Amino acid sequence: MENxxxxxxxxxxxxxxxxANDVYPGQEDMQSLVINSFYSQFEEEPDDDDLVPLDEVNxxxxxxxxxxxxxxxxxxDEEEEQEWEKKISYGLGNSERFLAYINEMWR
Numbered sequence: 001m002e003n004x005x006x007x008x009x010x011x012x013x014x015x016x017x018x019x020a021n022d023v024y025p026g027q028e029d030m031q032s033l034v035i036n037s038f039y040s041q042f043e044e045e046p047d048d049d050d051l052v053p054l055d056e057v058n059x060x061x062x063x064x065x066x067x068x069x070x071x072x073x074x075x076x077d078e079e080e081e082q083e084w085e086k087k088i089s090y091g092l093g094n095s096e097r098f099l100a101y102i103n104e105m106w107r
Contacts, residue, residue, distance in 0.1 A: 010088045017095065023102055038101050039087040042094075 007015070015031055024030035075083065091098050 008085060008088065010085070010092055014088050014091050017092075021099060021102070023106065034102065034106055035087055035091055037105070038098055039090050041101065041105075042097070043090065 018031050019025035023034060
């Protein structure tokens with residue numbers, strides 16, 4: 001890959017760990033998908049107790065009176081990199097849980 005972005009030491013370490021555990025060795029796109037999926041499963045899943053039906057939300061009180069333009073909220077490259085590093089750190093810090101998740105969901 002000519003335009004490959006440089007990886008942090010933590011990302012290299014996590015990808016080596018994934019490959020050593022036979023998780024899509026050499027397939028960075030698939031490994032990225034597994035990393036994102038693991039992080040989302042445990043850190044981004046909404047708690048049903050936190051959900052509020054839209055008809056109960058006073059949108060005007062929140063300053064929301066018009067349609068939502070997702071493009072206005074696109075992350076910068078730096079924010080995306082910070083988010084990715086957070087996912088890498090989470091995977092490294094939870095390797096036993098990560099491997100259990102992989103065995104349950106990806107094998």
